[in-house]
Amino acid sequence: MAEINAHPILEVRDLTVEFRASRAWVRVVDGVSFSVCAGETLAVLGESGSGKTATGLALLGLLPRRSARVTGGEILFNGQNLAAQSAKGWQRVRGTGIGMVFQDPLSALNPLQSVGNQVSEGLRRRGLSRQAGRAAAAELLQKVGIPDATGRLDDYPHQFSGGMRQRVMIAIALALRPRVLVADEPTTALDVTVQAQIMRLLLDLQRETGMGLILISHDLGVVAETADKVAIMYAGRVVESGPLRDVYENPAHPYTRGLLAAIPRLETRPVRMATIPGAPPDFANLPAGCSYRPRCYQVAERCVQQPALIGIGSDTLAHRAACHFAGQSGE
């Protein structure tokens, strides 16, 4: 893993995001906290609808203006609270401060602009000449592993394969040398063989630039090979977080245990795949207390109380879980 600087460049404290659902505002991200240092990779894990994409969009101030709002918490970037800043302030931070790679590269690339233009767009907006922008775009495309990069500058997104498109997306995001890169399911839309290449590429580039990487994913396997830290989200809350090794080897929250148990293993003869019973809850009427309660195998009376995220293990600050039973039953 890359050199890790002890001071976080991006720190999220108690972030709360609400979405408008027909009438009421529904809390989709509830008191989420995490941090990422330069050169460090944080994986935000969770199933669909756990609030991880909303969290990612909030980091860039890209939540839909009319239907979503940040109602609480701080997003500290270099000690400055982004959540409190103006639209102009966001424009300054986006791209150069925090960059983003989206899930589906085909829909995230402008179909009406050549790839070369899109890669150099941000640079040219910041004063680079057309000629220099072209050269920079060719260099970036080559860096992300696009063969014959110079010859492909004038091609359009539909002329690239899925993996190549995602490489283009990464080149665009890296063009402005962001300090933190948010990658929202960067490999989900790709073939398994291409997934590994893209993750490799992201890690190589991270090592080279020393940026912080926030990897939003639902794939525990992909994360296992890449992340330094993980934060597991369920129903808008972080239910467990800590160093990758601690969380994977010694999961404290029943949900994390369920997720890890559900990974199919090659070593053992496949029996029936382990699953977590039930379905993720509806945000509009979450169960009182622990929202994992209806699906939990060790549910008890006190689970009606919302469990706090408490430290477990020897280094109490690093590995934390939000479960009343955490740290007690080793199982």
Added chain:
Amino acid sequence: MFLQPRIVIPLLILVAYVLIGIFGPMLRPFDAISVDIENRLLPPLSVTTIGAFALFGTDQIGRDLFTEVLQGARISIEVGFATLAIAGVIGVSVGVAAGYFGGWLDAVLMRIADIQLAFPAILLAIYIASIFGNGVANVILVLTIANWVGFARVMRGQTLATLPREFVQATKALGASDWHVIRHCILPACVAPLIVIATVELGAMIVAEASLSFLGLGTPAASPSWGLTIANGRDYLSTAWWISTLPGVALGILVIAVGVLGDELRDALDPNLRRE
């Protein structure tokens, strides 16, 4: 894709009308508005007393009808394209602004558009003609006021459809300003529907100009447009059919060509409708 007869033929007709509108009146030695009582109501293909050949015949006061039709083409094209340009710029600006910024701006602009739609264009034309008098510029003003809404609605819809697409978010994620997003993401996506609505509106505006002139609310007698010539020939329909008919045919061919062009362009520009 664009080199098929369904597009090329109406396009050539439109280009021919534009060229006729620009150069046509120069080709004819006659003054379109001079009176020549000796040669009134000559049928098409006649020869006048001064030995000139009147292809379309002459009207009730002896003017060469062919010259009038050429002159009318100039006015129709002029009014059509000028209105298209002005109403288009206003409509696109209003539509994109309303769709992009939303909120109270959207509400205000679109309510103005609704009020505009509820107000009859003919009534507006009468007001403007009575205040400013007849004239080509006033016709353009009336038609602009009556037609910008069409552009605004389509552009607002297209903006709303483009805005949630991920590449717009991706562009914003690079720190792009609103203006940059509008210029590089929204407007390029608006081009195809804009071309289609422009051709539809062009035909409608040419007909509207002819209607206003027919009713005497359009161009003055000194610059005869097709509508005015048609109106003049109305009293002679039983004896001199050509006065009303020939400018009507000229108008009809132009409007049909523009309409067909619009339809075919829509099919060619929309991948979902593309015929193999």
